Amino acid sequence: MEEELSALELNRTWTLVDCPPKVKSIGCKWVYKIKRLPDGSIQRYKARLVAKGFTQTEGVDFLETFSPVVKPATIRVVLALASIRQWPVQQLDVNNAFLHGDLSEIVYMALPPSFSSNQPNQCCRLLKSLYGLRQSSRMWYAKLSTLLISCGYQQTDFDYNLFIKIENKEISLLLVYVDDILITRNSPSEMATIKKILDDHFKIKDLETLKYFLGIKVAHSSKCISLSQHKYCLDLLSDCGLLGAKPAKSPMDSSTKLSQDDSPLLQDPFIYRDLVGRLLYLITTRPDITYATQQLSQFMATPTQAHYQAALRVLRYLKNSPSRGLFFPRNSTLQESPSFHGRQRNKQLSLVLPLKLSIAPLPTPLVSFCGS
Template structure:
């Protein structure tokens, strides 16, 4: 406890002041390994204003790693020690004196100058300080992903991906990579973890021919926690004849079990596009899951048992061209009759982005459902192209969109105003 208090004093986290009248200081949690403030007692507009802090998108991580594989760039990982203790607070936050800390005068409290773990705004303040430091040293942010930082020195490039206190660093400027490591260590005391091997539960294996991403350990832990490590494997994540809906089966007595399981499956889709559709179907029933929904979720787990180490493969030798595939399932949802959108994107031979999502409106024909799916795919194409343009990466050929519906292709090739396609002109003709 004394070492913890000494570190906080060295960091100038607070100063002792007389407790203002009418102010109720924030408490602390005494059952943690470090001093943690009780942020749940904070009041919005008084103790904090904004709490949002951006983190890098999974698609951005995969896109940058695929580029690093093709360009043969080194990839490093950094970790920041006590990241949340570095953020400067802009609001007045008072905290009761921690145990073992003796005040020279009665009725005093700690006025926090820097953030503590547990405060609502800690993550935002840390990101604000880190981003200002990087911008002051010549890095740029892209509006496509605010946690992607890039610096250009002639034809050399340095890229940082930031996910709270985990940082991935890559590029072809060896001197700049070393320089930014030194700058970050000088300000935040970082840990240089060397070549990227394990990041956000994702295992990264690098060789001369490829980079492989998987979540094997995460998947095995999921199977073990669910008690299905010895279950009989299944050949598919979900039977094609299975249609989940809000049935009249008995509700689960403890829906938290189902919600936690589906939440972990959603995170597993970071490297497992093969369970994306099944996970999307299961996530519709988080509010009131039944036994049939839980049974379908356990079927996905039995499928994962067949190959827990399956993941993504980013080859070194590949062309930089964007290929996208679009599809839809018309009126798939039995409850709302809304259609499903499905798309995926390859950068050369590397699968970098995918999604299964229910459409926001009811399509009146399979052609309309397919065309709306194509419009959503087009938006994602534009986003990926914006990221590549920001990185000054030029694909060798224009992007290609693949669609298997002939009517949709005819409408895309001839976007002529028609009475029956008036609503399509408003929503979808950006294709």
């Protein structure tokens, strides 16, 4: 908590002012989280001061929102390209990313818990964005994208969180997921340059070679790059109490056709919605459950017992092979298209990848990492 307050003070996030009359300042609170490594061990304890953005009023203290989240398909394409071209893939983490955004609206916040002022009736006039504000992610993205564009990067039309820089025969790809950044490039010098620029402006943690990203384990070898959500899959099975369940051979029973039938409704539909939402995220590395999950997602409004049992069958199928994931072989072929459907703006990279992607067991190190 002391480190967080020091960072806020150093960044000049707010200034203390007398609360204006008839203005209700938004509240704030401390949020605590345990950051873990891929094997489940504790990496560090984290405390963050978060504004209660749910009390903000649109048009008064925020106007627009946007969250810089790269598409899963874009991540897979970039990693496939890096695998084929033998490019290194490195990961950066921005320290207190949202605190770098400059607010354009006037926002007043109550004093943080355990934080006092010598004068009564004072509050914080926010100068920089703070975690929890509706516009925080938009302000951070605006500052980051402006910096990258000034460095010669261009946003792609198909994903605004993919930045590409092409100079002569050197190609650099940069992916943004909130405050996590992935970089791959055929030139080590440019990678070092952009790292220094980002560190000078925002202060970053250089995590070097990509190993764990958004709950996805990334393994590199001379033959491939493989992706797996093994731990995520096991956590899902554990939360649903199915670690000891009998595995299923397929995600759905071929004789079952889901519909809005007359079977009893679930007493708590949130359980079903939460389960389907977690399955939707698992599709990132398990396209074999895509069809089943798409069918289940059609009944989120009024799920029944039959729908819930069908969802549990998907989990029993995952129990059969929780270590499976995507396999990007390094000997695949690559074709580069000079245009993107004839509507390419500026100078962008368009990729057509006949990659022979498949669902396959991951290399031995990843399988043995998770045990069964």
